[in-house]
Amino acid sequence: EAGVTQSPRYAVLQEGQAVSFWCDPISGHDTLYWYQQPRDQGPQLLVYFRDEAVIDNSQLPSDRFSAVRPKGTNSTLKIQSAKQGDTATYLCASSRQVNQDTQYFGPGTRLLVL
Amino acid sequence: GEQVEQLPSILRVQEGSSASINCTYENSASNYFPWYKQEPGENPKLIIDIRSNMERKQTQGLIVLLDKKAKRFSLHITDTQPGDSAMYFCAASVRGSALGRLHFGAGTQLIVIP
Numbered sequence: 001e002a003g004v005t006q007s008p009r010y011a012v013l014q015e016g017q018a019v020s021f022w023c024d025p026i027s028g029h030d031t032l033y034w035y036q037q038p039r040d041q042g043p044q045l046l047v048y049f050r051d052e053a054v055i056d057n058s059q060l061p062s063d064r065f066s067a068v069r070p071k072g073t074n075s076t077l078k079i080q081s082a083k084q085g086d087t088a089t090y091l092c093a094s095s096r097q098v099n100q101d102t103q104y105f106g107p108g109t110r111l112l113v114l
Numbered sequence: 115g116e117q118v119e120q121l122p123s124i125l126r127v128q129e130g131s132s133a134s135i136n137c138t139y140e141n142s143a144s145n146y147f148p149w150y151k152q153e154p155g156e157n158p159k160l161i162i163d164i165r166s167n168m169e170r171k172q173t174q175g176l177i178v179l180l181d182k183k184a185k186r187f188s189l190h191i192t193d194t195q196p197g198d199s200a201m202y203f204c205a206a207s208v209r210g211s212a213l214g215r216l217h218f219g220a221g222t223q224l225i226v227i228p
Contacts (some may be wrong), residue, residue, distance in 0.1 A: 004157075033215075041202045042218030043158065056215060091157060102148070103216060105157035107167075 002026065004106030006092050012112045013082050021077045021109045024090030032073040033053075033081060034067055034077050043091055043105075049075065084114045116141040118206050120219025133191045135222045137204035140185065146209035147180060147187045148216070152201040162189070165209070195228045209210050 004025045013019055025032045031050050035043035046065065047057040051072035060067065064083075069075040079086055087112050093103040120137045127133045138145075145166035150158035164171045164178045169176045177190040187206075191198055198228065201223055205216040 038225075039219070042205075042221050043216075044218070046216055048215065102160055102163070105159070107152075107157050 004092055004094055004104055005038070006090075006106040006107055006109055009107065010110045011113075012114065014114055015083055016081050016111050018027065018078065018080050019082060019111065021078075021090050021092075021111075023075045023092030023106060025073065025075070025092070026104055028098075029094035029096050029104075030072070031095045031097060032069055033093040035076070036088045037091055037108070038088045046077070079111075082111075086112045087111060087113045116144060116206060116217040118217045118219040120204050120222060122222060123220065124225070126227060127194050127224045128191055129195060132172045133198070133224055133226075135189045135192050135202055135224075137188065137202065137206075137219050138184075138185065139217075140184050141205040141206070141208065142182075143184065143208045144185075144206040146180070146207045148205050149176075149178065149189050151204065152180055152207065152220075152221075154200075158203060167208045176213075193226075194224075196226050196228055199224055199226045 005023050019032045019059040034046045036046050037043045047060045047067045048055050049069040052069050064080045067077045088109040088110050092106040095103045117140045148163035149161050151161045152158040162176045162178050164180050175192050182189045201221045205220050206220045207216045
Protein backbone atom coordinates (compact mmCIF):
# COMPACT_ATOMS: atom_id res chain seq x y z
CA GLU A 1 0.00 0.00 0.00
CA ALA A 2 1.45 3.37 -1.01
CA GLY A 3 1.81 5.89 1.79
CA VAL A 4 0.89 9.55 1.94
CA THR A 5 2.87 11.53 -0.62
CA GLN A 6 3.67 15.21 -0.55
CA SER A 7 5.39 17.68 -2.81
CA PRO A 8 7.57 19.58 -2.90
CA ARG A 9 9.86 18.22 -0.19
CA TYR A 10 11.56 21.58 0.31
CA ALA A 11 10.72 25.21 -0.43
CA VAL A 12 12.67 28.41 0.16
CA LEU A 13 10.89 31.73 -0.22
CA GLN A 14 11.37 35.40 0.37
CA GLU A 15 8.83 37.09 2.61
CA GLY A 16 5.75 38.09 0.64
CA GLN A 17 5.96 35.25 -1.84
CA ALA A 18 3.25 32.60 -2.24
CA VAL A 19 3.69 28.83 -2.12
CA SER A 20 1.48 25.77 -2.56
CA PHE A 21 1.89 22.35 -1.04
CA TRP A 22 0.31 19.24 -2.48
CA CYS A 23 -0.78 16.05 -0.73
CA ASP A 24 -1.97 12.70 -2.03
CA PRO A 25 -3.46 10.63 0.82
CA ILE A 26 -3.53 6.86 1.09
CA SER A 27 -6.12 5.43 -1.30
CA GLY A 28 -9.45 4.92 0.42
CA HIS A 29 -8.73 7.33 3.27
CA ASP A 30 -11.59 9.78 3.48
CA THR A 31 -10.02 12.05 6.09
CA LEU A 32 -7.07 14.32 5.34
CA TYR A 33 -5.19 16.54 7.79
CA TRP A 34 -2.71 19.38 7.37
CA TYR A 35 -0.32 20.09 10.25
CA GLN A 36 2.32 22.74 10.82
CA GLN A 37 5.37 21.55 12.73
CA PRO A 38 7.79 24.29 13.78
CA ARG A 39 11.33 23.14 14.53
CA ASP A 40 11.58 21.13 17.75
CA GLN A 41 7.82 21.25 18.38
CA GLY A 42 4.92 18.86 17.97
CA PRO A 43 2.61 18.93 14.96
CA GLN A 44 -0.15 21.53 15.24
CA LEU A 45 -3.33 20.95 13.27
CA LEU A 46 -4.20 23.60 10.71
CA VAL A 47 -7.22 22.08 8.97
CA TYR A 48 -8.81 18.75 8.21
CA PHE A 49 -11.27 17.37 5.68
CA ARG A 50 -13.66 14.51 5.47
CA ASP A 51 -14.00 13.86 1.76
CA GLU A 52 -14.21 17.35 0.23
CA ALA A 53 -15.77 19.02 3.27
CA VAL A 54 -13.80 21.06 5.78
CA ILE A 55 -14.41 19.66 9.28
CA ASP A 56 -12.28 22.11 11.25
CA ASN A 57 -10.23 25.03 9.99
CA SER A 58 -10.28 27.05 13.20
CA GLN A 59 -6.48 26.96 13.49
CA LEU A 60 -5.85 28.05 9.91
CA PRO A 61 -4.64 31.67 9.61
CA SER A 62 -7.40 32.47 7.15
CA ASP A 63 -5.99 35.76 5.96
CA ARG A 64 -2.99 34.08 4.31
CA PHE A 65 -3.57 30.33 4.41
CA SER A 66 -6.10 28.36 2.40
CA ALA A 67 -6.69 24.67 1.82
CA VAL A 68 -8.88 22.77 -0.60
CA ARG A 69 -9.74 19.18 -1.37
CA PRO A 70 -12.16 19.58 -4.28
CA LYS A 71 -12.67 15.92 -5.21
CA GLY A 72 -12.17 14.42 -1.79
CA THR A 73 -8.81 12.92 -2.72
CA ASN A 74 -5.75 15.15 -3.24
CA SER A 75 -5.41 18.39 -1.33
CA THR A 76 -3.56 21.67 -1.72
CA LEU A 77 -2.45 24.00 1.07
CA LYS A 78 -1.52 27.50 -0.06
CA ILE A 79 0.22 30.32 1.75
CA GLN A 80 -0.20 33.78 0.32
CA SER A 81 2.40 36.37 1.26
CA ALA A 82 4.58 34.13 3.41
CA LYS A 83 6.17 35.43 6.62
CA GLN A 84 9.34 34.31 8.40
CA GLY A 85 7.12 32.89 11.16
CA ASP A 86 5.68 30.43 8.65
CA THR A 87 9.03 28.62 8.57
CA ALA A 88 8.17 25.04 9.54
CA THR A 89 7.55 21.58 8.18
CA TYR A 90 4.06 21.12 6.76
CA LEU A 91 2.80 17.59 7.28
CA CYS A 92 -0.13 15.94 5.61
CA ALA A 93 -1.79 12.91 7.20
CA SER A 94 -4.74 10.72 6.31
CA SER A 95 -6.99 8.19 8.00
CA ARG A 96 -9.81 5.94 6.93
CA GLN A 97 -12.51 7.63 8.96
CA VAL A 98 -12.44 10.86 10.81
CA ASN A 99 -11.20 10.15 14.34
CA GLN A 100 -11.86 6.44 13.98
CA ASP A 101 -8.53 5.22 12.76
CA THR A 102 -4.81 5.72 12.85
CA GLN A 103 -3.40 8.78 11.14
CA TYR A 104 -0.56 8.11 8.70
CA PHE A 105 1.80 10.98 7.99
CA GLY A 106 3.46 11.96 4.76
CA PRO A 107 7.14 12.97 4.52
CA GLY A 108 6.33 16.65 4.89
CA THR A 109 7.40 19.81 3.10
CA ARG A 110 10.14 21.83 4.78
CA LEU A 111 9.49 25.54 4.25
CA LEU A 112 12.09 28.22 4.91
CA VAL A 113 10.96 31.83 4.60
CA LEU A 114 13.88 34.26 4.45
CA GLY B 115 -10.18 22.11 23.53
CA GLU B 116 -7.36 19.99 24.80
CA GLN B 117 -3.88 20.73 26.10
CA VAL B 118 -1.28 17.99 26.21
CA GLU B 119 1.86 18.58 28.27
CA GLN B 120 4.89 16.37 27.65
CA LEU B 121 8.00 15.99 29.75
CA PRO B 122 10.92 15.87 29.65
CA SER B 123 11.84 17.82 26.55
CA ILE B 124 15.25 16.10 26.38
CA LEU B 125 16.12 12.70 27.81
CA ARG B 126 19.58 11.16 27.79
CA VAL B 127 19.99 7.52 28.80
CA GLN B 128 22.69 4.90 28.62
CA GLU B 129 22.24 2.09 26.13
CA GLY B 130 20.46 -0.83 27.77
CA SER B 131 18.68 1.26 30.39
CA SER B 132 15.01 2.24 30.27
CA ALA B 133 13.53 5.58 29.26
CA SER B 134 10.26 7.11 30.42
CA ILE B 135 8.25 9.94 28.90
CA ASN B 136 5.24 11.43 30.63
CA CYS B 137 2.21 13.27 29.29
CA THR B 138 -0.82 14.86 30.90
CA TYR B 139 -4.07 15.99 29.33
CA GLU B 140 -6.97 18.19 30.39
CA ASN B 141 -10.09 16.91 28.65
CA SER B 142 -11.63 14.03 30.59
CA ALA B 143 -13.46 12.99 27.40
CA SER B 144 -10.18 12.12 25.66
CA ASN B 145 -10.16 8.39 25.01
CA TYR B 146 -7.35 7.67 22.56
CA PHE B 147 -3.65 8.19 23.21
CA PRO B 148 -1.14 7.39 20.45
CA TRP B 149 2.63 7.74 20.57
CA TYR B 150 4.64 8.74 17.50
CA LYS B 151 8.37 8.42 16.82
CA GLN B 152 9.99 10.90 14.48
CA GLU B 153 13.56 10.52 13.21
CA PRO B 154 15.43 13.50 11.74
CA GLY B 155 14.01 14.49 8.36
CA GLU B 156 11.35 11.81 8.56
CA ASN B 157 7.61 11.85 9.16
CA PRO B 158 6.10 10.85 12.52
CA LYS B 159 5.34 7.14 12.72
CA LEU B 160 2.87 5.53 15.11
CA ILE B 161 4.67 3.14 17.46
CA ILE B 162 2.01 2.28 20.02
CA ASP B 163 -1.37 3.52 21.19
CA ILE B 164 -3.77 2.94 24.05
CA ARG B 165 -7.48 3.48 24.45
CA SER B 166 -9.28 4.55 27.58
CA ASN B 167 -10.65 1.07 28.27
CA MET B 168 -7.10 -0.10 29.03
CA GLU B 169 -4.57 0.83 31.71
CA ARG B 170 -1.52 -0.86 30.20
CA LYS B 171 -0.36 -1.99 26.80
CA GLN B 172 2.92 -3.59 25.80
CA THR B 173 4.51 -4.35 22.48
CA GLN B 174 8.11 -5.00 21.39
CA GLY B 175 9.95 -3.31 24.23
CA LEU B 176 7.41 -0.51 24.58
CA ILE B 177 5.01 -0.12 27.49
CA VAL B 178 2.24 2.46 27.70
CA LEU B 179 0.44 3.21 30.94
CA LEU B 180 -2.76 5.22 31.28
CA ASP B 181 -4.11 6.73 34.51
CA LYS B 182 -7.49 8.22 33.63
CA LYS B 183 -8.12 9.62 37.11
CA ALA B 184 -4.88 11.59 37.03
CA LYS B 185 -5.26 12.30 33.27
CA ARG B 186 -1.77 11.04 32.76
CA PHE B 187 -0.17 8.58 30.36
CA SER B 188 3.37 7.49 29.82
CA LEU B 189 5.69 5.65 27.46
CA HIS B 190 8.40 3.37 28.76
CA ILE B 191 11.11 2.05 26.49
CA THR B 192 12.93 -0.92 27.99
CA ASP B 193 16.49 -1.91 27.04
CA THR B 194 17.10 1.19 24.92
CA GLN B 195 19.28 0.95 21.83
CA PRO B 196 20.95 3.67 19.74
CA GLY B 197 18.23 3.19 17.14
CA ASP B 198 15.70 4.41 19.69
CA SER B 199 17.25 7.88 19.53
CA ALA B 200 14.58 10.14 18.02
CA MET B 201 11.82 12.63 18.85
CA TYR B 202 8.81 11.11 20.55
CA PHE B 203 5.39 12.74 20.59
CA CYS B 204 2.37 11.85 22.66
CA ALA B 205 -1.12 12.84 21.58
CA ALA B 206 -4.69 12.70 22.81
CA SER B 207 -8.05 12.77 21.12
CA VAL B 208 -11.72 12.10 21.62
CA ARG B 209 -12.02 9.19 19.20
CA GLY B 210 -15.49 8.84 17.82
CA SER B 211 -16.30 12.51 18.05
CA ALA B 212 -17.05 14.38 14.86
CA LEU B 213 -15.03 17.31 16.11
CA GLY B 214 -12.29 15.40 17.87
CA ARG B 215 -8.72 15.61 16.59
CA LEU B 216 -5.23 14.69 17.76
CA HIS B 217 -3.63 17.14 20.15
CA PHE B 218 0.13 16.64 20.28
CA GLY B 219 2.58 17.24 23.06
CA ALA B 220 5.69 19.33 22.39
CA GLY B 221 7.89 16.27 22.03
CA THR B 222 10.79 14.57 23.82
CA GLN B 223 14.23 14.29 22.26
CA LEU B 224 15.54 10.88 23.35
CA ILE B 225 19.28 10.39 23.13
CA VAL B 226 20.61 6.89 23.77
CA ILE B 227 24.30 7.00 24.62
CA PRO B 228 26.26 3.93 23.47
